[in-house]
Amino acid sequence: MAQDNNNAKSFLVGLLAGGAIGALIALLFAPKSGKEFRADLRNKGEELLDEAERSISEAKEKATELINEGKKRAEKIILDAKQKSQEIIKDAERIINEAKEKGSEFVSSTKEKIESESSKISSAIKAGVEAYKESKSQS
Numbered sequence: 729m730a731q732d733n734n735n736a737k738s739f740l741v742g743l744l745a746g747g748a749i750g751a752l753i754a755l756l757f758a759p760k761s762g763k764e765f766r767a768d769l770r771n772k773g774e775e776l777l778d779e780a781e782r783s784i785s786e787a788k789e790k791a792t793e794l795i796n797e798g799k800k801r802a803e804k805i806i807l808d809a810k811q812k813s814q815e816i817i818k819d820a821e822r823i824i825n826e827a828k829e830k831g832s833e834f835v836s837s838t839k840e841k842i843e844s845e846s847s848k849i850s851s852a853i854k855a856g857v858e859a860y861k862e863s864k865s866q867s
Contacts, residue, residue: 736790740783747776 751772 736787744780
């Protein structure tokens with residue numbers, strides 16, 4: 729973009745310098761009176777100013793178009809980034825929820841196994857105590 733601006737400036741300077749030099753040479757070699765020469769010089773100067781104004785206006789329009797295009801591209805990049813980040817967040821939430829469910833299922837199944845084994849151990853201890861009491865009472 730900076731190179732485009734430099735190219736446009738160089739072109740504009742070259743255009744103005746070339747036009748001024750060409751006009752001056754044409755006027756100097758034209759056999760006219762001083763009054764006619766000054767009028768021609770004034771007319772050429774006005775033409776060059778008009779041409780410079782047109783060139784400046786075109787350069788401003790092009791710069792505005794480039795700026796607007798850059799803004800649009802930046803907005804699109806930002807929008808794409810937002811969408812991607814939202815997708816990543818949704819995926820992360822899904823993974824977290826799945827991990828919670830699996831963890832909850834593991835805790836529940838482990839708790840059930842512990843309760844079952846605890847019940848079995850408790851029953852075995854009661855049976856052992858009763859067997860001991862019976863063997864004590866028979867002796």
